[in-house]
Amino acid sequence: MLNRVRSAVAHLVSSGGAPPPRPKSPDLPNAPSPQTAAPPEAPRSPPATAGSGSAAPAKTVKARASFSRPTFLQLSPGGLRRADDHAGRAVQSPPDTGRRLPWSTGYAEVINAGKSRHNEDQACCEVVYVEGRRSVSGAPREPSQGQGLCFYYWGLFDGHAGGGAAEMAARLLHRHIREQLKDLSCWSSQKEVTHESLVVGAIENAFQFMDEQMARERRGHQVEGGCCALVVVYLLGKVYVANAGDSRAIIVRNGEIIPMSREFTPETERQRLQLLGFLKPELLGGEFTHLEFPRRIQPKELGQRMLYRDQNMTGWAYKKIELEDLRFPLVCGEGKKARVMATIGVTRGLGDHNLKVCSSTLPIKPFLSCFPEVRVYDLTQYEHCPDDVLVLGTDGLWDVTSDCEVAATVDRVLSAYEPNDPSRYKALAQALVLGARGTPRDRGWRLPNNKLGSGDDISVFVIPLGGPGSYS
Amino acid sequence: MLNRVRSAVAHLVSSGGAPPPRPKSPDLPNAPSPQTAAPPEAPRSPPATAGSGSAAPAKTVKARASFSRPTFLQLSPGGLRRADDHAGRAVQSPPDTGRRLPWSTGYAEVINAGKSRHNEDQACCEVVYVEGRRSVSGAPREPSQGQGLCFYYWGLFDGHAGGGAAEMAARLLHRHIREQLKDLSCWSSQKEVTHESLVVGAIENAFQFMDEQMARERRGHQVEGGCCALVVVYLLGKVYVANAGDSRAIIVRNGEIIPMSREFTPETERQRLQLLGFLKPELLGGEFTHLEFPRRIQPKELGQRMLYRDQNMTGWAYKKIELEDLRFPLVCGEGKKARVMATIGVTRGLGDHNLKVCSSTLPIKPFLSCFPEVRVYDLTQYEHCPDDVLVLGTDGLWDVTSDCEVAATVDRVLSAYEPNDPSRYKALAQALVLGARGTPRDRGWRLPNNKLGSGDDISVFVIPLGGPGSYS
Numbered sequence: 001m002l003n004r005v006r007s008a009v010a011h012l013v014s015s016g017g018a019p020p021p022r023p024k025s026p027d028l029p030n031a032p033s034p035q036t037a038a039p040p041e042a043p044r045s046p047p048a049t050a051g052s053g054s055a056a057p058a059k060t061v062k063a064r065a066s067f068s069r070p071t072f073l074q075l076s077p078g079g080l081r082r083a084d085d086h087a088g089r090a091v092q093s094p095p096d097t098g099r100r101l102p103w104s105t106g107y108a109e110v111i112n113a114g115k116s117r118h119n120e121d122q123a124c125c126e127v128v129y130v131e132g133r134r135s136v137s138g139a140p141r142e143p144s145q146g147q148g149l150c151f152y153y154w155g156l157f158d159g160h161a162g163g164g165a166a167e168m169a170a171r172l173l174h175r176h177i178r179e180q181l182k183d184l185s186c187w188s189s190q191k192e193v194t195h196e197s198l199v200v201g202a203i204e205n206a207f208q209f210m211d212e213q214m215a216r217e218r219r220g221h222q223v224e225g226g227c228c229a230l231v232v233v234y235l236l237g238k239v240y241v242a243n244a245g246d247s248r249a250i251i252v253r254n255g256e257i258i259p260m261s262r263e264f265t266p267e268t269e270r271q272r273l274q275l276l277g278f279l280k281p282e283l284l285g286g287e288f289t290h291l292e293f294p295r296r297i298q299p300k301e302l303g304q305r306m307l308y309r310d311q312n313m314t315g316w317a318y319k320k321i322e323l324e325d326l327r328f329p330l331v332c333g334e335g336k337k338a339r340v341m342a343t344i345g346v347t348r349g350l351g352d353h354n355l356k357v358c359s360s361t362l363p364i365k366p367f368l369s370c371f372p373e374v375r376v377y378d379l380t381q382y383e384h385c386p387d388d389v390l391v392l393g394t395d396g397l398w399d400v401t402s403d404c405e406v407a408a409t410v411d412r413v414l415s416a417y418e419p420n421d422p423s424r425y426k427a428l429a430q431a432l433v434l435g436a437r438g439t440p441r442d443r444g445w446r447l448p449n450n451k452l453g454s455g456d457d458i459s460v461f462v463i464p465l466g467g468p469g470s471y472s
Numbered sequence: 473m474l475n476r477v478r479s480a481v482a483h484l485v486s487s488g489g490a491p492p493p494r495p496k497s498p499d500l501p502n503a504p505s506p507q508t509a510a511p512p513e514a515p516r517s518p519p520a521t522a523g524s525g526s527a528a529p530a531k532t533v534k535a536r537a538s539f540s541r542p543t544f545l546q547l548s549p550g551g552l553r554r555a556d557d558h559a560g561r562a563v564q565s566p567p568d569t570g571r572r573l574p575w576s577t578g579y580a581e582v583i584n585a586g587k588s589r590h591n592e593d594q595a596c597c598e599v600v601y602v603e604g605r606r607s608v609s610g611a612p613r614e615p616s617q618g619q620g621l622c623f624y625y626w627g628l629f630d631g632h633a634g635g636g637a638a639e640m641a642a643r644l645l646h647r648h649i650r651e652q653l654k655d656l657s658c659w660s661s662q663k664e665v666t667h668e669s670l671v672v673g674a675i676e677n678a679f680q681f682m683d684e685q686m687a688r689e690r691r692g693h694q695v696e697g698g699c700c701a702l703v704v705v706y707l708l709g710k711v712y713v714a715n716a717g718d719s720r721a722i723i724v725r726n727g728e729i730i731p732m733s734r735e736f737t738p739e740t741e742r743q744r745l746q747l748l749g750f751l752k753p754e755l756l757g758g759e760f761t762h763l764e765f766p767r768r769i770q771p772k773e774l775g776q777r778m779l780y781r782d783q784n785m786t787g788w789a790y791k792k793i794e795l796e797d798l799r800f801p802l803v804c805g806e807g808k809k810a811r812v813m814a815t816i817g818v819t820r821g822l823g824d825h826n827l828k829v830c831s832s833t834l835p836i837k838p839f840l841s842c843f844p845e846v847r848v849y850d851l852t853q854y855e856h857c858p859d860d861v862l863v864l865g866t867d868g869l870w871d872v873t874s875d876c877e878v879a880a881t882v883d884r885v886l887s888a889y890e891p892n893d894p895s896r897y898k899a900l901a902q903a904l905v906l907g908a909r910g911t912p913r914d915r916g917w918r919l920p921n922n923k924l925g926s927g928d929d930i931s932v933f934v935i936p937l938g939g940p941g942s943y944s
Contacts, residue, residue, distance in 0.1 A: 180789065183789065183790045193766050193779055193788050196787075197786070197787045197788050198779075198787060198788055198789070199787065200785075200786055200787025200788075201781070201785055201786075201787025201788040201789035202787070202789060203787070204784065204785045204786070204787055204789070205785075205789045208784070275747075276751070279748070279751045279752060280751060294665050307665055307670075309673070312676065312680070312841070312843040313672075313673055313676045313677075313843070314669070314672055314673075314676070314845075314846065315668075315669045315670060315671065315672025315673025315674070315675070315676055315846065316665050316669050316670055316672075316673040317652065317655065317670070317673035317674060317676070317677045318655050369784070371784040371785070373786075374786065374787065
């Protein structure tokens with residue numbers, strides 16, 4: 001592990017060195033499948049205009065009418081049908097025969113139990129080459145001289161209200177990140193601004209540009225619904241985990257659990273949502289109140305005292321009920337049933353530009369944030385062993401599986417394989433998906449403890465942090 | 473420790489029990505001194521009108537022209553003069569002859585080295601009786617039958633731009649908390665709403681009402697400036713630490729440091745401030761930009777690319793400089809020099825209603841929050857020993873003393889005293905203040921390592937968590 005880190009770091013800091021060979025076909029199954037023909041490459045260098053919202057690094061893409069699965073699954077038409085079968089819910093993984101995913105990453109997925117017509121999760125795993133704009137020293141360079149760098153990329157996209165946004169994000173978000181990272185090469189050390197904070201900023205802005213692209217293209221190209229996005233970028237010794245939504249990432253290291261994300265839901269983002277409703281009451285359309293109450297208030301309770309919380313409070317206090325408190329609360333419900341404007345249960349992600357309050361024209365998008373929280377993990381600070389992994393999962397996994405249960409499965413599955421067997425991470429991903437799906441029994445999918453398994457789409461990446469990476 | 477917790481809990485939950493004796497003069501030096509005549513008690517039960525902002529639990533108070541120190545210091549006129557002497561900077565503590573502070577709390581303070589005319593820190597330590605509005609069971613009760621409870625209270629108030637706000641908060645904030653806690657007795661268990669969350673909500677609202685009272689009375693009564701507020705409430709086995717400003721609280725338990733607050737400064741609250749400037753641009757008055765840049769931009773750089781951060785970003789990215797980016801940044805500077813609107817270095821607290829941008833009529837108060845962050849520590853979850861303490865300090869302490877240095881001083885000083893010697897906590901508070909002040913040398917106050925000591929006002933409470941509490 002440390003070797004690959006050191007060589008990559010050594011490469012970038014040697015400003016006079018030749019650009020690294022662009023990975024042509026490492027362990028990267030990025031050939032377009034019939035279902036997901038990749039759009040042409042983005043134009044190389046439109047001037048960055050962050051803040052103006054007009055940059056469009058990835059070209060306009062055609063509408064995607066048909067159902068698709070990640071290209072790296074290499075599904076045949078028959079395989080695609082099996083992957084789309086709600087009754088069988090067969091677990092899908094990349095074939096043993098093809099090229100392995102970078103770092104011997106494990107992947108597995110399964111379709112929902114009938115919640116939506118297709119599997120609305122999507123995934124992407126790529127090695128991405130970034131051509132620099134200028135040299136590290138700050139002197140302008142001709143494009144032909146551009147000094148580049150590579151990053152490794154994994155993305156999970158959990159769609160809702162249609163699969164369009166998740167498909168588009170899976171195809172294009174890493175290209176937005178690549179575009180933003182071009183600025184990295186014109187960086188020279190400045191007060192406050194670290195290299196790490198530039199990568200974080202690049203990822204944050206890439207999410208915003210991706211969301212803006214969806215807004216522009218939603219009419220002509222059927223970008224249906226929205227999606228949560230959980231993305232990992234590995235660059236120069238550091239792992240960046242960016243999350244916008246309710247997927248989750250944890251590192252399991254020597255049995256210890258290190259959370260690498262948090263979920264963004266109406267409950268966890270209550271104060272942000274309430275503050276927006278308070279500062280911009282027009283966004284509530286006279287239909288909602290930004291205050292929260294423990295239960296819906298009845299008209300006959302006007303004038304009585306009731307517990308409430310506002311945007312400034314984490315605790316509860318009493319107030320006298322006034323007329324506008326009878327409106328529906330902006331945030332209501334608990335746990336998986338919590339909703340913004342009685343409609344959506346996740347508060348960050350991409351897309352949802354057309355989402356309206358049920359039976360209303362009131363848009364919900366102003367309350368949703370497309371910005372991820374980015375956490376950074378320095379791989380060089382610890383000598384990782386082959387059993388140390390980063391696990392990414394959509395909520396289908398985490399709804400029925402605790403962090404500790406995942407850590408136990410990591411231990412159980414990996415210990416059954418030789419440390420240098422690269423197939424162990426795929427087996428682990430499959431075990432995690434199977435463990436969350438359960439088996440058909442008693443008119444439902446049930447776990448061994450007889451609780452209900454997840455009826456949602458379930459997708460899992462297992463990224464080894466000290467494993468037998470095949471890219472070296 | 474556990475005993476006092478259990479008996480207090482047992483008392484409140486015994487709904488049929490007689491109201492507890494109101495502490496008349498426990499270890500509570502709350503007799504008004506000539507300098508700080510306490511205002512009359514607040515009227516008992518104005519109807520709570522949280523949210524409307526009109527409740528005024530504490531009566532209007534007279535203007536306070538003269539300099540004052542906490543009543544529990546029991547300073548004579550000569551003592552007051554010594555406490556006000558910037559040259560000598562004598563450390564002040566409650567006298568050994570008087571009643572001890574509750575829980576044998578240690579306290580020490582020292583005036584600044586000339587930064588302001590008087591010591592603008594203030595402190596308060598009280599045992600407060602709360603008369604309930606109704607019984608725990610929810611049935612209305614006559615006031616005469618009211619079932620009450622006691623809480624212990626410590627407050628540190630670090631004033632700026634005058635001492636008025638800090639003095640007023642030291643005299644009245646606990647009364648606002650008492651008023652809010654009256655609602656606790658009408659609580660019956662409801663979904664989501666725990667007893668703890670009601671205490672948190674009561675403290676949060678008390679801060680707001682205190683701030684509103686300052687706004688109402690600022691003209692007639694010279695409530696100058698503003699203040700940070702760091703408050704501890706002990707109630708029914710739990711310690712609530714509420715912080716609005718840049719004071720700090722830590723628990724040192726068996727040598728381990730447990731942070732009990734975080735600081736609210738232009739740097740830590742950058743995104744909140746920027747979001748407000750973005751959503752309400754009129755608050756920037758055309759003078760400021762909500763964007764942050766690593767350095768001030770020159771007009772000749774218009775059109776060039778520059779690093780920036782907005783309200784959504786933790787990282788940095790590039791943008792093309794536009795005309796309005798030439799405005800002064802809403803948040804600028806680093807560390808102790810960070811400022812909002814080039815004026816104030818702390819972003820939460822009480823007061824500051826008249827604060828304007830320098831040479832402008834633009835008000836700064838809209839960017840300041842009066843709401844504390846409240847952290848809860850359950851005293852019953854751990855058997856504390858006499859060396860376990862909660863240390864509160866204004867920034868005068870923390871500017872030159874790390875958490876670890878405080879923990880080392882805790883160990884060094886307490887180990888020099890018998891565990892049951894109640895004077896050890898005062899000695900510890902004095903040692904902490906002295907260690908931050910230093911000694912006069914080389915035309916300044918210097919620490920043993922020859923670095924500059926703090927020239928600010930310094931105030932410290934040391935609250936024993938398992939010590940020889942004198943209140944039992």
